[in-house]
Amino acid sequence: MNKFQYFLEYYNGEPLIIQLVWMVSCFLFLTVIILIIYLKFLRVRLRENEKITEKYTKDYELLLITYLYAETDENGVSLERQSVINELEKGIENTFKRKIIVATFLKLGNEITGEMAESIHHLYSQTKLKKYALSKLKNRNWYIIARGIRELTLFHVKDAHDQVVKHVNHSRREVRKEVQLYLVNLFHFEGLNFLDDLQTPLSEWDQIQLLEELQKMEDQQIPDISLWLKSTNKYVVIFALKLAEIYNQFGMKDVLIELISHKDKKVRLELIPVLSHLHVIEAKEIFKNNFNESSKDEQIEFFKLLENLIEPSDEPFIIEHIYNENFEVKYSALKLLKVLNTTKFENLELTPPESDFVKIVEFIKNY
Numbered sequence: 001m002n003k004f005q006y007f008l009e010y011y012n013g014e015p016l017i018i019q020l021v022w023m024v025s026c027f028l029f030l031t032v033i034i035l036i037i038y039l040k041f042l043r044v045r046l047r048e049n050e051k052i053t054e055k056y057t058k059d060y061e062l063l064l065i066t067y068l069y070a071e072t073d074e075n076g077v078s079l080e081r082q083s084v085i086n087e088l089e090k091g092i093e094n095t096f097k098r099k100i101i102v103a104t105f106l107k108l109g110n111e112i113t114g115e116m117a118e119s120i121h122h123l124y125s126q127t128k129l130k131k132y133a134l135s136k137l138k139n140r141n142w143y144i145i146a147r148g149i150r151e152l153t154l155f156h157v158k159d160a161h162d163q164v165v166k167h168v169n170h171s172r173r174e175v176r177k178e179v180q181l182y183l184v185n186l187f188h189f190e191g192l193n194f195l196d197d198l199q200t201p202l203s204e205w206d207q208i209q210l211l212e213e214l215q216k217m218e219d220q221q222i223p224d225i226s227l228w229l230k231s232t233n234k235y236v237v238i239f240a241l242k243l244a245e246i247y248n249q250f251g252m253k254d255v256l257i258e259l260i261s262h263k264d265k266k267v268r269l270e271l272i273p274v275l276s277h278l279h280v281i282e283a284k285e286i287f288k289n290n291f292n293e294s295s296k297d298e299q300i301e302f303f304k305l306l307e308n309l310i311e312p313s314d315e316p317f318i319i320e321h322i323y324n325e326n327f328e329v330k331y332s333a334l335k336l337l338k339v340l341n342t343t344k345f346e347n348l349e350l351t352p353p354e355s356d357f358v359k360i361v362e363f364i365k366n367y
Contacts, residue, residue, distance in 0.1 A: 335364055
């Protein structure tokens with residue numbers, strides 16, 4: 001007690017700044033002690049949760065395997081299978097166990113294929129897991145909605161189509177992406193009907209993912225894309241152009257020609273390689289007539305098109321642009337002239353000798 005009184009007298013006799021330092025030091029010391037105790041408690045709790053999770057995971061894996069290998073009766077559900085369903089239903093009511101059950105379904109679903117995978121999907125729909133996934137679609141948090149849609153996709157729940165498609169124009173890109181993947185994964189080309197109503201952007205990465213999923217499909221019967229090519233949403237138009245190129249939509253020639261005058265430069269730039277790929281010769285004259293009003297990027301792309309669709313009748317236009325101020329246009333024009341008329345190319349006036357024009361010609365000669 002005397003020591004404590006001595007400390008208090010010492011403390012009270014110190015300047016205010018020293019007293020504050022002591023107070024802060026004591027506070028930090030206590031905080032560190034509390035944090036250490038909390039971290040130890042948290043570590044113990046996590047280890048216990050890991051053990052519990054591991055136990056339940058093994059139990060539910062065994063239940064699912066039992067379900068898969070159980071014999072079925074005339075109605076498709078034997079007593080053994082019904083027993084598994086009842087056991088799962090009990091666990092699903094608990095949030096913690098439900099997460100483990102979903103994770104177990106996913107793990108097993110990724111390891112099996114064919115009829116067994118279909119059985120897992122069927123079992124998922126038979127339990128309340130489907131109901132909980134659908135309830136997530138009404139959540140106010142976007143990440144919960146996205147998680148619910150992803151779950152429905154993984155378990156092939158087709159009858160959730162109407163609830164999922166409501167989010168096709170969601171404000172969050174992550175949700176829109178999950179909607180799009182759900183529709184394409186489960187409904188293939190028919191799922192692309194969401195493009196009819198899409199009012200939001202469709203990023204380049206989203207387009208790539210959709211195309212990758214479509215190309216996995218055995219049924220490659222692409223629907224009529226003319227409506228998407230005429231869409232007021234430029235992202236839909238650009239995606240439709242990719243479809244036209246990949247799936248060789250020669251029947252879209254007239255609609256594609258109309259897009260040459262599209263108001264958006266990005267659309268026009270995406271269009272030119274498609275016209276080249278589909279050999280839409282009729283587009284050349286339109287581009288020639290509008291060449292001087294086109295942007296530099298469009299002019300460069302058009303000459304790339306000419307390299308693929310070159311004809312003798314294009315020679316006057318090409319000669320007109322061998323002195324173009326744009327290097328890439330000039331280079332392409334000279335290459336094309338060499339292809340069309342080697343004599344004229346060889347007899348080009350190469351003065352002054354140090355000019356860029358002469359250097360390009362010499363390079364092409366020796367190429």
